[in-house]
Amino acid sequence: MKKWFFKLLPVFLLCIVCIASVIIGQFYFNFIAQRIYEDSANHLEEIYGQVNRSFGSFVKRNWGMLDNWDGYIELNGGDKSEKINDYIKKEQEFWGFSGFYFISSDKSAMSLDGAKASMENLGEEWNLLIDNGQKIMAGYKMPDGQDVTAFVIPVAHKEYMDFGYDAIAITYNNQDMSKSLNVDAFSGKAKCFVIHNNGTVLLSTQKGGNIFSNYLVYLKAKSGLNETEIAKLQNDWKNGTSGLLQCDIAGVDSFILYQSVGYQDYILLSVVPQSVLSAGFLSVQRVTMNVLLIIFLLIGVMAFTVILVRNRMQYRRNKTELQYRERMFDVLSSTVEDIFIMLDSENQHVDYISPNVERLLGIPVGEVQSNIKSLAKCAVDYNIIVPKNELSEIPLNGNKFWECEYMHQNTGERRWYRVTIYSMSIRDVKKYIVVMSDRTVEQQMNHQLQEALDAARSANEAKSNFLSNMSHDIRTPMNAIVGFSILLEKDADRPEKVREYTRKITASSHHLLSLINDVLDMSKIESGKTSLNIDRFSLPELLEELNIIIMPQAKAKSQNFEIHVNGAPPEQILGDKLRLNQILLNLLSNAVKYTQEGGNIDFSISELPSSAPQYTNLRFVVKDNGIGMSEEFQKIIFNPFSREISSVTNTVQGTGLGMAITKNLVDLMGGIIHLESAPGKGSAFTLEISLALPEPEQDEMVSRSKVTRILVADDEEDICLNIKELMRDTGVDVSIATSGAAAVEAAVRAHNDSQSFHVILLDWKMPGMDGVETARKIREQVGDDVPILVLTSYDWSDIETEAREAGINAFMPKPFFVSTFWQTIEPLFACEDTEKERPAETDAKVMEGRMFLVAEDNEMNAEILTEMLRMEGANCELAENGEKAVEMFEKSEPGRYDMIFMDVQMPVMNGYEATKKIRASSHPEAKTIPIAAMTANTFSEDVRNALDSGMDAHLAKPIDMEAVKEIVRQLLKKSDDTDSQDTDGGKEQ
């Protein structure tokens, strides 16, 4: 309030001074005007009073002269007209009148020289003359049109030149007479009239002559006098009253002075422009005004200068402060991630924009300044320019905000900004301040939180679904197990039913086990505890194992399952065979599951180019023509617990974890997997994975040196050519036959040419003559010397007997691998040089008579194992914990136990500790006794931990007796080998 007051104080003071000056000036000028008026009036009255008196004297003089001449004429009348004539003529020349007339009472007249005239138009004055005997002055128009003024006096009736007259008159030309009224004092700009009291003009000093017939009419028409003033004027004239008026006449401010002449009704009327009359006074007034004006002007200029200087200083201060603030703001804005903009509300002109806009958005400051809309191109999906009407909707001192993603014009970096527009009034001008605050981190955090939340929700939902599914999926086999167990008890005396129920219980148990495995796998993967066991493995073996598993499944559904190997992928690879197998098995199992009966499933393997020689890039494609899947499901197929809902899938058992596990394992291996699928058309999963190549092994196979020429027969020529290509680097010459007959012919011809093939490789299923028949023909014609192999992707067990009878030496699984080939033929050639090895113990006998130490805390599991071992002809002793197991082992006689099955999780002492103690014990077999983990801890690290603790193998629960036998066979063989070495060595020592 105070600041405002002091700021405007000079203006108030200036206004007060101005108002006071105007009032004083007005007072002064009114005073001056009044003085001027009074002085002018006095001046005018003085001058025209003198004129009036002069004019009255003139009238009186004329009448006096006429009196004198009347006497003279009377004295010299009669025949002395010449004398009279001469006398009057002389007087006329002296006084300047225009004529002398004798006038009779009948208005006829005669001039001095006897010329007749008429005084008809003398008017009312005639009555005054004749009837009242007054001396008169009257206007008169001469016959030639000239206006004259006649001075007439009545005389006693006389005669002159026989003309009887009653009055004598002299006339003056009006123009001449008017000169007597002229006043030189007013530069000729004053007008003087002798008028009758009705305004009729007798004489006028009007420049150029009298043009007015009635001046009152003119005043009525062209003066500023109102009706009242005109009426007063008329009244004054009628009463012979003098007066002074000031009024406008035809735009000229004039004084009107009227005075009675004193004779008849004549008025002396003077009209003088005020500018003329008051010229002197006005001049003084003008000078005074000019001086005052100059003084005021000077004061004004000084005040203006002071204000200007003050404003300029203030402006400079403001400007400096503004620059300082702007600079400070620029510096500030360069260090922050927020952008500031000031906008004019009218035209959205950019008043200010912080220079960091170029750094943050990559758009030049000048570009934004010239057009705020240029910011819009940085917006990713939003136009920053809020419509003007929307801006105008922001209330004063209110704000509006939103968040928007912007992209840096140069780097493409995207950042989130919170755009807030504040509406405010700055010096009564509406402005908008736009603040663009960087919210990228918050946005990302929010996004991540949202994603996490979504994921959690999704996971929760999925897990709920999973639990629901699992509840169903677990209950189903459990129902079978429980149900069939009850039936088993009922029908225990019916062996066929027992076997049936047992088989169904076993199947349900396996399904249940797979469910549990999947769940555990997924759990393990999600907890990040999954690790890979990298080891050397054979790709052909892997494919063979897969084929062994999948082929029966496909066959069961009459599906056509084929494995294709394109090119020559490496056969020995470093990697986690188990996990790779799991991945491919998942894909293939799904293909079988979701492909209708009679459908096709192709499994192809090819090697992709690799930039690193020590790595191979393998591509596995599992393609089927099954039910396929929707696009929506394709997006979530790799998500855990995801299963597509359809009439078909609902009939297929599954946990919805298989593909999630697959994906995670692929990721773990650094591979990629992608999917192409369409509902009703099938699916194609492509797995690309890079695997290390192992150091090549020394090949000592006998067959290598003996086989240089082989015959390959297959109705598919591509397979033949592929085999030829694969064998190219081996130095083996490969001949091709695309039918059984052609193979027979080629074999016979080669035999006859003494160029017999060292090996003949026949496809099993060829049109016309199949592999077995072809082999039989070849044997018939070339004998038994040439080894004949049958190449097949099918289970050959059904035809094995027939095939061997036909002369087939061995079977070789498809696809063809060189290593498999060598391995297959090796025994055939080795037999030729060495004695046939003693056949290995059969699996059935490996368990017979064995004594196992079983460490198992669970009585049921212990019982099951005991029973299963007993069924295999083996015995066992039980230890309820690790400590007991250690104790029992240490106390045992050497050779008492063939092997130890060690549970891991046990009370008192776990399996690892127990194993370590056993290995560390002083028992003679402490180091050699095979110990196999038998545990429900099935992860790879569990396996590793088991091995690290000193165990020799790992068996997963539930117990698979076949796996147990295989492990037993391997470990005991190993143990036997070690023992014999030790014995030999001992012997040596």
Add this chain to the structure above:
Amino acid sequence: MKKKILSLILAISTIFTLTSCGKLPGKNANTITLIGKKSDLEKSYMQSIFKQYEESTGNNLEIISYEDSEYETTCEEKFSKGEVPDIFLHFHNSDLKRFDVAGNFKYLNDQSWVSDLTDSAKAYCMDENGNLLGLPFWESSVSGCYYNKTIFDSLGLKPATTQEEFDALCEVLADSGYTPICWPADGCSWMIQFGLDPLFADNADTLSKINKNEIKYADIPEVKNMVQWIADAEKKGWFGTDYLNTGWSEISPTMASGKAVMTFIWDTWFYTDLEKGNKYSVDDFALMPVFMDTAEKGTYEGGNLNMMMVNKNSDKLNMALDFLNFCATAENYNKAFAGISTVSCFKGQNTNIQSKMVTDAAASIAENERVSTSSSRIIGYSGDDATAAFNQLFHGKVDVNGCVKMMDDCRIAKAKNQGIKEFQ
């Protein structure tokens, strides 16, 4: 209908006359020949007097008419062949010199009817030597300054009697918000001649010299004064603001509405052209002299009159003089001019209609009227040329001297074109 009948009669008579042109003189003992312009002879009063004559005397008039445009050249050819009619109708203008007036026509000063002619008419018919060349028998008007008397009265003004008074009037009228003078600059071809008339009508020697190309307008100070006065009046605003776009057709509304108070025109214009129903009618107007600083007391211009000139060499001279005498008889001319709006040529003329404006100003007219001189008697004079020169002046393209020079140049050029030997 009457007009058609008259036209038919005239046409028949014309054909008849033309077929007998070759034997103009003495064709028939009681027939006299009369030649005139076709349009002139069609006037009702002309037809009336011809008819009266023939009916009254039993004599015949052989009326020969020519188209207006070819009248001068045709007559000149006839005259050059000695085929001069008994009576020849012509205006007293500069073209009359082409017909050897002194050699062909009788001066009529001695005729009895001369005293009955008005001064104005008589003056018009006399040459510079006072010889009366013919009998004026024509309708006429008075040109002067016609002013709106009603407006004058409302302002308490009276008509001017001097140039100074006129100027004062103009000032007062202008100060009062009126346009003092309606000056139709776009075609005011007649106005300039009003100002020039006093210079040549009052001074026969000046007229003679300028027609002999001995002097020019530029040599006459009064001409320059007149041009200067007009230029000053224009600068003072006495012509108003729209005068440059004012032509013949705008005079009527300007005057009838009272926008302008005075104009220089003739009395019959008020009966033929002043628009009816506007604020002011003919009764609101009065007449005073034209003031253009060439005559102190102003001037009126008398009308141009067709004169009946008599072939002094005709063997029917007396018969022709008798015809003129018949025409100049009060009874006959009053019968012929009955109801015709015109200024009287004869003092005894009383059946014609004279405007009140003219009669009210009779004394002033009698004192200040002049014969229409400049337009009719200055060789090469053209009102349009003069108008063009003044328009150049008003547009500021020439000064006063330039305007005078333009008027001279146009006049001399036109005289050269007419083949006047003094200008060759």
